[in-house]
Amino acid sequence: xxxxxxxxTIALVCVTLAGSAFAxxxxxxxxxGAINARKAHMGLxxxxxxxxxxxxxxxxxxxxxxxxxAAANLAALANMDQSTYWVEGSDIAAAGxxxxxxxxxxxxxxxxxxxxxxxxxxxxxxxxxDGLDAMKAGFGPVGASCGSCxxxxxxxxx
Amino acid sequence: xxxxxxxxxALLLIVAGLWWTRPVALPDDALAGLTGDAEAGAVIxxxxxxxxxxxxxxxxxxxxxxxxxxxxxxxxxxxxxxxxHPTAGVGGWTDVEIASAVMRGVSPGGAHYYPAFPYDSYQQxxxxxxxxxxxxxxxxxxxxxxxxxxxxxxxxxxxxSLGGWKLLFARPGWVLTEAPxxxxxxxxxxxxxxxxxxxxxxxxxxxGGPQTAQWLGGAPDxxxxxxxPNITPGGLDWSxxxxxxxxxxxxxxxxxxxxxxxxxxxxxxxxxxDADRAAIAAYLKAVPAVAP
Numbered sequence: 001x002x003x004x005x006x007x008x009t010i011a012l013v014c015v016t017l018a019g020s021a022f023a024x025x026x027x028x029x030x031x032x033g034a035i036n037a038r039k040a041h042m043g044l045x046x047x048x049x050x051x052x053x054x055x056x057x058x059x060x061x062x063x064x065x066x067x068x069x070a071a072a073n074l075a076a077l078a079n080m081d082q083s084t085y086w087v088e089g090s091d092i093a094a095a096g097x098x099x100x101x102x103x104x105x106x107x108x109x110x111x112x113x114x115x116x117x118x119x120x121x122x123x124x125x126x127x128x129x130d131g132l133d134a135m136k137a138g139f140g141p142v143g144a145s146c147g148s149c150x151x152x153x154x155x156x157x158x
Numbered sequence: 159x160x161x162x163x164x165x166x167x168a169l170l171l172i173v174a175g176l177w178w179t180r181p182v183a184l185p186d187d188a189l190a191g192l193t194g195d196a197e198a199g200a201v202i203x204x205x206x207x208x209x210x211x212x213x214x215x216x217x218x219x220x221x222x223x224x225x226x227x228x229x230x231x232x233x234x235x236x237x238x239x240x241x242x243h244p245t246a247g248v249g250g251w252t253d254v255e256i257a258s259a260v261m262r263g264v265s266p267g268g269a270h271y272y273p274a275f276p277y278d279s280y281q282q283x284x285x286x287x288x289x290x291x292x293x294x295x296x297x298x299x300x301x302x303x304x305x306x307x308x309x310x311x312x313x314x315x316x317x318x319s320l321g322g323w324k325l326l327f328a329r330p331g332w333v334l335t336e337a338p339x340x341x342x343x344x345x346x347x348x349x350x351x352x353x354x355x356x357x358x359x360x361x362x363x364x365x366g367g368p369q370t371a372q373w374l375g376g377a378p379d380x381x382x383x384x385x386x387p388n389i390t391p392g393g394l395d396w397s398x399x400x401x402x403x404x405x406x407x408x409x410x411x412x413x414x415x416x417x418x419x420x421x422x423x424x425x426x427x428x429x430x431x432d433a434d435r436a437a438i439a440a441y442l443k444a445v446p447a448v449a450p
Binding site: 042045046047049050053057092098143146147148150151154155156157158 | 379381383384385386387403407408409412413414415416417418421422424
């Protein structure tokens with residue numbers, strides 16, 4: 001037997017296979033698709049926040065065109081209908097990940113967080129091209145809305 | 159009769175043990191010569207996070223009415239009302255009584271408090287800062303909310319037994335014994351004494367004592383699900399500037415945002431000066447790396 005196939009490697013492979021088989025078998029395609037979609041959506045928030053945050057933190061010189069483009073993307077994303085992402089059976093207990101059960105037990109509160117970010121991002125898009133100070137003032141409430149939804153509805157790291 | 163003598167010895171031992179671990183309040187003159195300044199106290203209050211635990215559950219402002227639940231393996235603790243209300247809160251307490259609670263974990267009636275209240279960190283605070291803090295607490299709004307009794311079973315409901323816990327785990331002294339620069343020293347004060355960062359980021363042994371060999375090396379989340387991250391250089395590769403920025407805005411270097419209980423902490427650290435956040439970051443870079 002080749003030396004790299006020692007018992008530890010074999011155990012590791014077995015565990016990995018068992019893990020992925022478990023993950024694949026217990027989630028319906030509908031649920032895993034919704035989870036992937038919402039994670040991608042969150043990733044796009046982070047990506048577009050990048051240049052705005054770097055300018056707000058004085059790590060990158062202010063550029064009205066770059067700021068406006070990123071803010072317009074954020075506003076478009078935040079105003080998209082997201083109701084199909086948060087399907088039943090995709091909370092931490094059922095699917096792993098970090099979506100707390102409160103998303104489903106307190107749907108009105110969760111929807112209010114979505115609305116809050118949409119309003120803040122729409123406002124940021126309107127002011128992002130008006131100079132660094134205006135952009136910074138619009139940026140604060142956007143970051144705060146990401147944080148307040150994560151505080152209430154995103155669970156701890158696995 | 160020999161057994162009688164043994165019982166006597168055992169009783170004497172218990173009495174000696176209880177005496178040895180008895181609650182020791184601060185001396186009456188602990189704050190003598192110190193004048194509390196409420197404005198300076200507001201900064202100490204933010205740095206030590208009293209509001210995150212003592213505000214009403216889910217509230218982001220308002221009086222320190224208490225009521226928040228702290229689940230633990232020993233039962234559920236509830237934060238008491240520490241607003242300046244004369245009877246429901248601590249308005250009727252003397253400054254030294256409040257300071258004894260915060261720095262010694264001892265009540266005005268001479269009982270031990272549970273370490274869900276992080277007095278094991280606050281004991282390292284400077285008395286002058288606590289005097290400022292108390293002056294600030296007395297300016298806050300009152301609440302008449304009644305305290306909720308803790309939900310803790312035998313034997314942990316016997317407060318006298320906490321003396322042993324304190325003797326073992328609430329020892330004074332710094333975890334990072336050497337602070338090579340004044341900045342790291344300031345960061346050590348903010349993290350170890352006021353910020354009680356270790357209360358969440360350091361794992362505990364079966365008796366609920368912090369495992370200082372794994373200082374800030376991460377711990378199971380108190381909610382029972384997931385983990386609080388390792389923030390030593392072994393777990394966190396952010397630059398000092400990135401750590402300071404996170405403590406100000408809550409943004410990670412990837413522009414994800416802080417979640418869970420860390421959101422409350424960032425609300426507090428956001429009120430500190432840039433220099434203080436940089437000091438915390440310098441300290442986190444200086445603690446021994448705990449392997450992930």
